[in-house]
Amino acid sequence: RxxxxxxxxxxxxxxxxxxxxxxxxxxxxxxxxxxxxxxxxxxxxxxxxxxxxxxxxxxxxxxxxxxxxxxxxxxxxxxxxxxxxxxxxxxxxxxxxxxxxxxxxxxxxxxxxxxxxxxxxxxxxxxxxxxxxxxxxxxxxxxxxxxxQEMRLDFCYDDELPDFDMLGEMFVDGLKVFIVNFIYFIIPTMVIIIGGWASISSVSVTGMANPTVFFALLSGMSIIGLILAIVFGLIAIIAIVNMALNDSALGAAFRFSEILEQNSMIGWGKYLIWYLVMIVIGVIGCIITNFLNLIPLLGILIVILAIYPYICIFYARSAALLFASNVEI
Incomplete structure (x- = not known):
């Protein structure tokens, strides 16, 4: 229907x-x-x-x-x-x-x-x-x-963006998103930190007489951390959407049965395609940002006030539409 x-x-x-x-x-x-x-x-x-x-x-x-x-x-x-x-x-x-x-x-x-x-x-x-x-x-x-409650059952959702009001509630919701991301990315971050610490420790013990150990530890742990970040990122996005669908209840971001159930409605193939597209858009955004940063002051302002907010809104809205439809983006 x-x-x-x-x-x-x-x-x-x-x-x-x-x-x-x-x-x-x-x-x-x-x-x-x-x-x-x-x-x-x-x-x-x-x-x-x-x-x-x-x-x-x-x-x-x-x-x-x-x-x-x-x-x-x-x-x-x-x-x-x-x-x-x-x-x-x-x-x-x-x-x-x-x-x-x-x-x-x-x-x-x-x-x-x-x-x-x-x-x-x-x-x-x-x-x-x-x-x-x-x-x-x-x-x-x-x-x-x-x-x-004056809600129409035949026309309850449209493409209009919400009004930019209720700043207090929006701040709390943003804080919840930060907490969810922080928890989900603790493990990948710790792996990368441990890799950096171990590589530095190898230098302090052996000096740079054997730089292979240093670079092997640093690159190896960084790659593992990056892979974990991608995997946990897949779950974190669904978790945040599930939290939004449950009236911003923080606990909904950790109801793994609901999270996996939500994704099964869309299909992992479709979700992975969307995820890869978001990564590509993020990379393009980083490239544009690096070029703009070469412009003194003005470039930084454009990045802060235009590029970064637009990418964040685009990412959040595309995720919302993906999960809201459960049929097509």
């Missing part, structure tokens, strides 16, 4: 991921991708609406019946996506996974407790125009709460 701006709000995910060891079941059939909706629904969860809606449903027999029907329909739709031959193989060789596929409810819920408001809203938005009657009473209730 897409909003009127053309951006994906909900996507359908294939429920089985085959690995070398055994199949992994991804029970969330409908995935809420719109960042605006995700943020608003996250705020509802923080405000305790999972428990409130649970109490409301327990007090309403009709709502509870509709909810149970929604679970059964959700599981049926999930199974329908799987080819018959694959389903037979799963039942015969991996009965535990088959049970998760066929019996768990909305978003993989076991029992009839509300697990997540995001998955319920996604189910409601995806199916409300295709099914007769109540699709998902919890998803409908969430949608109504959003409407009461």
């Amino acid at each position: 897409r909003c009127l701006a053309g951006h994906p709000q909900v996507i359908v995910t294939y429920p089985i991921q085959w690995t070398r060891e055994e199949p992994a079941i991804f029970p969330t059939l409908y995935w809420l991708t719109c960042p605006a909706l995700r943020q608003k629904v996250g705020s509802l969860e923080t405000d305790g609406w999972i428990k409130r809606l649970q109490h409301r449903m327990e007090a309403d027999i009709n709502m509870a019946k509709q909810w149970e029907k929604a679970h059964d329909e959700y599981a049926r739709q999930r199974v329908q996506l799987v080819p018959q031959a694959e389903l037979v193989l799963l039942r015969e060789q991996y009965p535990a996974q088959a049970q998760v596929l066929e019996e768990t409810g909305i978003g993989g819920a076991r029992g009839r407790g509300i697990k997540c408001l995001h998955t319920n809203l996604a189910h409601y938005l995806a199916e409300r125009g295709r099914q007769m009657g109540k699709v998902n009473p919890i998803g409908e209730a969430v949608a109504q709460l959003l409407i009461e």
